[in-house]
Amino acid sequence: MNWFITMLRSSIGKKLMMALTGLFFSFFLLIHLIGNLTLYGGKDLFLSYVEHLHALGPLIYIAEFGLLTFAIIHISTGLILFLQNLQARPVRYQVNKRAGGRTIGSATMPYTGVFILTFVIIHLLNFHFIDHSIQTVFQAIDTTFSLFPYVIFYTIAVIIVAIHVSHGFWSLFQTLGANHPKYMPAIKGMGIMLSLLFAVGFGFIPVYVSFIM
Numbered sequence: 001m002n003w004f005i006t007m008l009r010s011s012i013g014k015k016l017m018m019a020l021t022g023l024f025f026s027f028f029l030l031i032h033l034i035g036n037l038t039l040y041g042g043k044d045l046f047l048s049y050v051e052h053l054h055a056l057g058p059l060i061y062i063a064e065f066g067l068l069t070f071a072i073i074h075i076s077t078g079l080i081l082f083l084q085n086l087q088a089r090p091v092r093y094q095v096n097k098r099a100g101g102r103t104i105g106s107a108t109m110p111y112t113g114v115f116i117l118t119f120v121i122i123h124l125l126n127f128h129f130i131d132h133s134i135q136t137v138f139q140a141i142d143t144t145f146s147l148f149p150y151v152i153f154y155t156i157a158v159i160i161v162a163i164h165v166s167h168g169f170w171s172l173f174q175t176l177g178a179n180h181p182k183y184m185p186a187i188k189g190m191g192i193m194l195s196l197l198f199a200v201g202f203g204f205i206p207v208y209v210s211f212i213m
């Protein structure tokens with residue numbers, strides 16, 4: 001345990017924690033997207049997927065425990081890094097130049113992070129913490145996306161998730177030291193592809209359920 005605390009105290013240790021937990025979330029999002037794509041196959045296919053998912057029983061609880069633990073580590077470490085950065089730079093720059101590899105994604109990481117946390121809480125209330133004796137998961141999705149403000153909210157949220165992932169993916173390889181000029185364009189390209197996949201894959205679901213299904 002001591003090595004863990006010592007590592008978390010160092011700056012590189014914190015960045016490594018952010019990178020590894022972030023990688024775990026990207027993997028979760030990919031699996032989550034694949035599962036949700038069954039919505040395009042209609043209500044029965046989607047409900048059969050949900051049934052298979054719930055049949056995993058204890059495995060689901062282990063995965064949920066992992067998600068919650070990693071979320072706590074990711075958020076608290078991110079907050080510490082944000083505050084340390086503020087302390088190291090007490091006087092804000094007069095001109096906010098996009099120098100030193102600063103992009104919209106990197107500059108907005110803490111803010112997009114807070115937004116995603118808010119979104120996930122609302123999202124869990126919408127679809128996860130529902131009374132299954134009153135409605136199915138499909139009915140919860142159908143009811144939510146019959147309300148236009150939710151369609152807009154979810155679409156904006158997944159675009160923000162995509163921006164966060166796109167910078168996080170690039171940052172992960174920087175932290176792991178894989179920032180060779182030869183590979184960096186390919187890594188950046190892969191990050192953009194992954195975030196586009198999330199933006200389009202998740203983003204079209206509310207529109208599809210609301211207007212086409």
Ligand code: HEM
Nearest residue numbers: 032036050064120123127128137154158161202203205206
């Ligand atoms: C339109 C896009 C999305 C749809 C339709 C959707 C749908 C769902 C549904 C139906 C559940 C409940 C599964 C169940 O309990 O049976 C769920 C859980 C969850 N979703 Fe989403 N989701 C979407 C996007 C996202 C995004 C972008 C994130 C993260 C940023 C996310 C994070 C989660 C988490 C953390 C859970 C809880 C997983 C668990 O406890 O097992 N979802 N989602």
